[in-house]
Amino acid sequence: MMRSLYSGVSGLQNHQTRMDVIGNNISNVNTTGFKRGRVNFQDMISQMMQGPARPGERVGGVNPQQVGLGMQVATIDTLHTQGSLQTTGVKSDLAIQGEGFFMLRAGDENYYTRAGAFGLDAQGNLVNPASGMRVQGWQAQTVDGQTMVNTSARVEDLVIPVGSKDPAQATSQVFLASNLNKNTPLIPEDATDAQILDGTWTAEYDIYDSFGNTHTLRIDFTRNPDAENQWIATTTLGPEGDEVIPQQLSVGGVDSVDGATFIIEFSNDGTLQSVQNAEGGLMNDDDLGVQVTFEVPRSSIPLDPETGLPVDEVQLQTFDLNLGRAGAFVDSMTQYASESSTKVFNQNGFTMGYLEDYRIDQSGIITGIYSNGNNRSLGQVALASFTNPGGLEKTGETNFQVSINSGLPDIAPVGVAGKGTVIAGALEMSNVDLSEQFTDMIVTQRGFQANSKTIQTADQLLQEVLTLKR
Known part of the structure; x- marks a missing residue:
């Protein structure tokens, strides 16, 4: 009878622990990122009343006789399942x-x-x-x-x-991918302004100097009357200003004497073949392009605080004008019998920002x-x-x-x-399922009540023993 009392006490205590965990789960049902707990029970040690016996010649084996001494908490797990x-x-x-x-x-x-x-x-x-x-x-x-x-x-x-x-970043790379119409008319020597306009294709794009000032880069393309599949390209910086910004072009490391003109040659399939200038600079493999060097306008050059004069007499900036890869169609200059397009698809300069x-x-x-x-x-x-x-x-x-x-x-x-x-x-959200918790609460409550009945019944039995002497 004393064993049943202590078994009932262990049941009460451990079911109370389980109820504590359930109560904590329910209280955190709306707690962000909460992971619910779970209580697992296991039986406690058992008292050996009679040991087992192995089978003999005359009788069979005998099983052990053990009386359990209650239960205990095995684990209180944290379940890291996904919450909604x-x-x-x-x-x-x-x-x-x-x-x-x-x-x-x-x-x-x-x-x-x-x-x-x-x-x-x-x-x-x-x-x-x-x-x-x-x-x-x-x-x-x-x-x-x-x-x-x-x-x-x-x-x-x-x-x-x-x-x-x-911080502002000066433009160092400009990438062109325009198409030049194969059927663009040639410009005659005695061309009128209308003929020149009709035979010229222009692409414009903004570039930036090291101080974040914006300058307009304009490229004029005209067909070369002296060679098939060739176009003469002329670059201009700041055409909207009172004075055009001085510049110098370089093709394959050779500077152009005229400063701003180079020749693009296409193959018969409409893809890039080479880039050259009149001074013998030539590029005909891999990436094709020209290098443009220009003078940063004096209004963009910082002044010496003591003298009020520009820090540098002339400040130069260089960027690569990339035309594409020889023989490539994608992101490269092309010459097809369709409308000319203005596509400067990327440049890496920008102004200061926050x-x-x-x-x-x-x-x-x-x-x-x-x-x-x-x-x-x-x-x-x-x-x-x-x-x-x-x-x-x-x-x-x-x-x-x-x-x-x-x-x-x-x-x-x-x-x-x-x-x-x-x-x-x-x-x-919390991974607590209220329906599951309420069900566990009912089961826990019944377990607690049943263990309390065990204690009450054992107490009544002890009371009967005490009254035997009457």
């Missing part, structure tokens, strides 16, 4: 679809969470605004003019410097949107995964810490080593 995603429309809100955790840092301590309700602080750090913990990732770096994110480096605080400057906005894509890459039209990578959010995520320790505020049974974090970008994708403008 709720759209918020807030660009700094992040959710993970699949495996992985966001990595946060407070001082020297690292924490891991699925709750991605992030925001910016006064210094532009991407943080959890509830705790101030900083989101970890890789900050973008600019190497040789190219912006890149090195995900093999150590993670660091992610900073989105809204309002910061993007970071006005940012976006985060499914790879966790943060892209800054600048007022000068540039979109530049600012960094990438890091994700961490664990061999045993159930072994992580809860530290409050929907955060986890590494334990001796969770394994070390595997920190990598989205999609590496089974990590999920990042969904911006959404949050992962």
Whole structure:
């Protein structure tokens, strides 16, 4: 009878523990990124009343006789199943679809969470605004003019410097891909203005100097009357100004004496064949183009604060005018019997701008949107995964810490080593299922009541024993 009393007590205590876990689950039903708990029971040790006996020649074997001494909690698991995603429309809100955790840092301590309700602080750090913990990732770096994110480096605080400057960049590459109509009429020597206009095709595009000033690049194409499949191209900078900006062309390292004219030759199939100038400069293989050098207008040259004079008497700037690849159709100059087109499909200069906005894509890459039209990578959010995520320790505020049974974090970008994708403008909700919790609550309540009845019945039996002496 005493055994049944203690068995009932263990049942009461452990069902109360299970009820505590259920109550915590229900209280966090609307907690962002919360992972529900689950209690598993196991029986306690059993008292041996009679041991087993093996079969003999005259009788068979005898099974052991054991009386159980109650039950105990086997595990309290944290179930890291996927929670549903709720759209918020807030660009700094992040959710993970699949495996992985966001990595946060407070001082020297690292924490891991699925709750991605992030925001910016006064210094532009991407943080959890509830705790101030900083989101970890890789900050973008600019190497040789190219912006890149090195995900093999150590993670660091992610900073989105809204309002910061993007310095002006001088144009160094211009890419042409126009088509010149094969049927364009030749311009006679005594041509009228109308004939000249009809026989000339013009392409215009804006380029930039090192101070961010805009200059118009105009290229006039006319058919060469002395050679088939050849066009004479003349470049002009700043045609809208009072004075045309002085310039010099170079083809294959040979400067043009006339300064701004070169010849484009096409093959019979309409693709580029060569580029040359009158001074013997020739390019007829791989990438074809000319090099343009011009004088930066004096209004763009900085002045010496002491003398008030320009720092440099003449400041030169050079860019490559790329015409395409020999024999190529795509993104190259062509000569077909169709309407001429003006297609300057790219140039790499821009004015100074300010970071006005940012976006985060499914790879966790943060892209800054600048007022000068540039979109530049600012960094990438890091994700961490664990061999045993159930072994992580809860530290409050929907955060986890590494334990001796969770394994070390595997920190990598989205999609590496089974990590999920990042969904911006959404949050992962709690994975608590209320219908399941209410069912478990009923079962737990019945178990608690049944164990209380065990104690009551054992007490009545003891009372009967005490009354035997009457």
